[in-house]
Amino acid sequence: MTRIDDVARLAGVSTATVSRALRGLPTVSAATRRRVLAAAEQLEYAVSPSASRLAGGRTGTVAVVVPRITRWFFGTVVEAVEDILQQAGYDLLLYNLGGREQVRARVLRTADLHKRVDAIMLVATPLRPTDLTALGRLKLPGVTLSSGTVVPGWPCVRIDDVGVARTATRHLLDLGHRRIAHITGDPDDELAYTTHLDRRRGYREALCEAGIEPDPSLDVESQFTISGGTRATEELLRRGDPPTAIFAACDEMAMGAMTALRDAGLRVPQDVSVIGVDDHDLASVLGLSTIAQPAAEQGRLATRILLDPLHGRALPPGSTPYLDTPGSPVILPTRLIVRESTAPPRAH
Amino acid sequence: MTRIDDVARLAGVSTATVSRALRGLPTVSAATRRRVLAAAEQLEYAVSPSASRLAGGRTGTVAVVVPRITRWFFGTVVEAVEDILQQAGYDLLLYNLGGREQVRARVLRTADLHKRVDAIMLVATPLRPTDLTALGRLKLPGVTLSSGTVVPGWPCVRIDDVGVARTATRHLLDLGHRRIAHITGDPDDELAYTTHLDRRRGYREALCEAGIEPDPSLDVESQFTISGGTRATEELLRRGDPPTAIFAACDEMAMGAMTALRDAGLRVPQDVSVIGVDDHDLASVLGLSTIAQPAAEQGRLATRILLDPLHGRALPPGSTPYLDTPGSPVILPTRLIVRESTAPPRAH
DNA sequence: CTGAAAGCGCTTACAG
DNA sequence: CTGAAAGCGCTTACAG
Known part of the structure; x- marks a missing residue:
């Protein structure tokens, strides 16, 4: 492959100048830059990232x-x-x-x-x-x-997870639900995502504000996946006296919940309402209510x-x-x- | 950060030996290797990828x-x-x-x-x-x-796309369908994926073998996405005399088709059957028949x-x-x- | 099995 | 604005 020397030779300048010209540094005259760019193009030159990184101290x-x-x-x-x-x-x-x-x-x-x-x-x-x-x-x-x-x-970029959960839970409360279950992330994971902790907090806060004591039997932990949602919902139903609504910590869990409910012969939303978080591409396909995040x-x-x-x-x-x-x-x-x-x- | 010289000095060997020992080359005595590894660990040494790549000519x-x-x-x-x-x-x-x-x-x-x-x-x-x-x-x-x-x-790793399409279409034929539509990839893309061409071919072959002349009005091109499936299906319905079954070139298009059908007041599968390709994670959630690929x-x-x-x-x-x-x-x-x-x- | 030395292909002060 | 030269931190024949 061609190296920087080849370009330098063809352009009639030093390798230092080629380096500067190719990176667009301002300290190169327009005429020189043109010659260098032409030479580089003619030789199909591409800088060696390894060499550039080693010499420059930046990896790009x-x-x-x-x-x-x-x-x-x-x-x-x-x-x-x-x-x-x-x-x-x-x-x-x-x-x-x-x-x-x-x-x-x-x-x-x-x-x-x-x-x-x-x-x-x-x-x-x-x-x-x-x-x-x-x-x-x-x-x-x-x-x-x-x-x-x-x-x-x-720096940190994020959404307000507590707020998201409050909004979702409040939506269910506003519809008249009182027995609202929550399915969310892995309990045994010592590295529990704060996401699921925050969302549970919002869920509980919204319930409390509505004068409802959070019922531990309506709070099931599983994994943030479709099958996690299915398993959590099956567990929920196994406990008897099913909720009238489920707030899932993400849309994928909500989709899993919808499957489990259907398999149990329960209709959504007639028997059980379901809401998730994300606005997953498929949420609209499934008619899933959700809290959209960008x-x-x-x-x-x-x-x-x-x-x-x-x-x-x-x-x-x-x-x-x-x-x-x-x-x-x-x-x-x-x-x-x-x-x-x-x-x-x-x-x- | 520590460099290879630091490790060499601490281990009492040359940098060449450190390099060999760390990469597990066989030409290093067990005792030396141990010393080098200990020194590297103690100094928390990590090789510089840029230098290694430049010198070694491999990028990893x-x-x-x-x-x-x-x-x-x-x-x-x-x-x-x-x-x-x-x-x-x-x-x-x-x-x-x-x-x-x-x-x-x-x-x-x-x-x-x-x-x-x-x-x-x-x-x-x-x-x-x-x-x-x-x-x-x-x-x-x-x-x-x-x-x-x-x-x-x-080398090339793949599935038999023609065969996949034949199987899907045949499944619909076996159920008794005669008006089977196909929705698939982008027609105007000069870089058309061969995937969609192959799948169309299989679809047509299966129809022909069943003695059915492929009907161009039942073959709609869009994009390999959920919304592509929705658009294709809407177009299909706009043409009047809807098919009794749709073979979508992938599950995401099939899901889009299900949405469009539902929005048009058609039930799946009572009014229209839908089958896709992939076995997408959500296919089971949606009860979507499909051809699974690994x-x-x-x-x-x-x-x-x-x-x-x-x-x-x-x-x-x-x-x-x-x-x-x-x-x-x-x-x-x-x-x-x-x-x-x-x-x-x-x-x- | 090990080391001294060249070299990988750039960038960067430094000097002009 | 440009160039000569050092140096980035490794690996690899080569020699022993």
């Missing part, structure tokens, strides 16, 4: 860590993040934790990332104290998206924030800084979407 | 190109691929084409990838002749997954094939070579899953 790469790329929210986020990174010329190094402790350890606890990427995005990744210590030692810029654990010094927008915003210090870009005049109060999370809005899966309970 | 990275990470099939494939790459110590560089011509060009037509990765996996990526030429010049090993375009010299398995297999020449690994004794006939695709099995969305047509 961002690590994106997600729990499971196959879940709707994370896939949507990654797509949006990739789009922005691509435009900015960054590579996206994907880490799909997938519940594999070994991967967690490699990503979060070794110095592996330090020399591999310029910045880190953690999507909904809960951290142990030791993880936080290790991340701090890396001294890399980072951003967290969706709850997970707050990393000191890193997944792609969170990804885009988090990426822009991440790239900002790297590029040292100034904010355009008149624009709002990303963070009103440095250190406080950027909260994006959500909204209730009422479809066919929620209705008043049958007259008692 | 695989490019994975997918049309859209948010579509079920591609997300599932990427998750499986990432798992194998992770275990093998490779980085996964994600390229989500997302219909962006600019990204296509950068990935497929520049020498960008050449110095960036050791191997390429193209998932369902159709290629123009110029793309093929450019890929050939890269002289990198690669593999294609799912149809797309065949790249000379690259997405993760295709990803795993393609990755193993890709890594094989890189590592120069010999196949374990007794194992079957990946490719029976070099150059011929590896075809993975599929199977019909009958759920609630298909039934005999109503008596005329």
Whole structure:
């Protein structure tokens, strides 16, 4: 392959000048730059990332860590993040934790990332104290998206999970439901996502405000997946005296709940109302009421924030800084979407 | 950060020996290796990928190109691929084409990838002749997954798309349907996925074998997405004299079709039967009949094939070579899953 | 089994 | 605005 020397020779300049011209540095005359670009094109020159990274000390790469790329929210986020990174010329190094402790350890606890990427995005990744210590030692810029654990010094983009749960629960209360169940994330996971804790809190708060004592038998924990929703709902039904409504912590769980209800001979919403969170692509197909959250927008915003210090870009005049109060999370809005899966309970 | 010299000094050996010991090369005595590993651990040493790549000429990275990470099939494939790459110590560089011509060009037509990765996996990526030429010049090993375009010299892992479509169509024929519509991929895309062409072919073949002349008005093209399925079905209904069954080229289109039918006041399967392809996670939730294909398995297999020449690994004794006939695709099995969305047509 | 030394292909002060 | 030269941190023949 052609190297920088080849281009330099053809353009009649030094390699230093080629390097500067190709990267668009301002200290190159227009005529020289033209010659260099022409030579590079003619030779089909592409810079060697390894050499450039070694010499320049920058990797041009961002690590994106997600729990499971196959879940709707994370896939949507990654797509949006990739789009922005691509435009900015960054590579996206994907880490799909997938519940594999070994991967967690490699990503979060070794110095592996330090020399591999310029910045880190953690999507909904809960951290142990030791993880936080290790991340701090890396001294890399980072951003967290969706709850997970707050990393000191890193911006955070998210929604108001407590508020989301209150809105969903209140919607059911407003319809007249009193026995409202909640199905949510894994109880035994010591790294429990704060997402599910926050959503449960909102659920309980809304109930209490309505004068209803939260009933532990109506609160079932499983996993944030379709089959998790199915299992949780089956457990719920097994306990007898079924609820008239279910608030699922995400749409995928809600879809699982709908299956389990159908299999149990219960109709949605006539027998049981169901509401989720996300506005998954399939929510409208299933007529699922939900609280919509802007997944792609969170990804885009988090990426822009991440790239900002790297590029040292100034904010355009008149624009709002990303963070009103440095250190406080950027909260994006959500909204209730009422479809066919929620209705008043049958007259008692 | 600590460099290789630091480790060498602490272990009392040369950097060459550290390099060899850390990479597990056999030409290092057990005692030396132990000392080196201990020193590396004590110093929390992590090799610099840039330096290692520049010196060694290998990147330890695989490019994975997918049309859209948010579509079920591609997300599932990427998750499986990432798992194998992770275990093998490779980085996964994600390229989500997302219909962006600019990204296509950068990935497929520049020498960008050449110095960036050791191997390429193209998932369902159709290629123009110029793309093929450019890929050939890269002289990198690669593999294609799912149809797309065949790249000379690259192994290919896929299913039998014609056969899948025949099975789906035959299932509908066996139920007694005669007016069977097909909704499938984008017609105007000059890079039309071969997937959708193959599936249409199977559909037509099955009809012809049953003595039915394919009716062009029952063949609607849209996009391989939920909303694509909805639009295609709306178009189908607009044409009047609706079919008694729809074969959708993928489950996501089938789900879109179910929505459109419901919105038009038609019941599935009483008025119209629907069958898709994939066995999407949600197919069972929706009671969608489908042809299941092993997405993760295709990803795993393609990755193993890709890594094989890189590592120069010999196949374990007794194992079957990946490719029976070099150059011929590896075809993975599929199977019909009958759920609630298909039934005999109503008596005329 | 181990080491000294060259070299991978760039970028970056430094000097002009 | 441009160039000569050092250096980024490894790996790899080569020699022993």
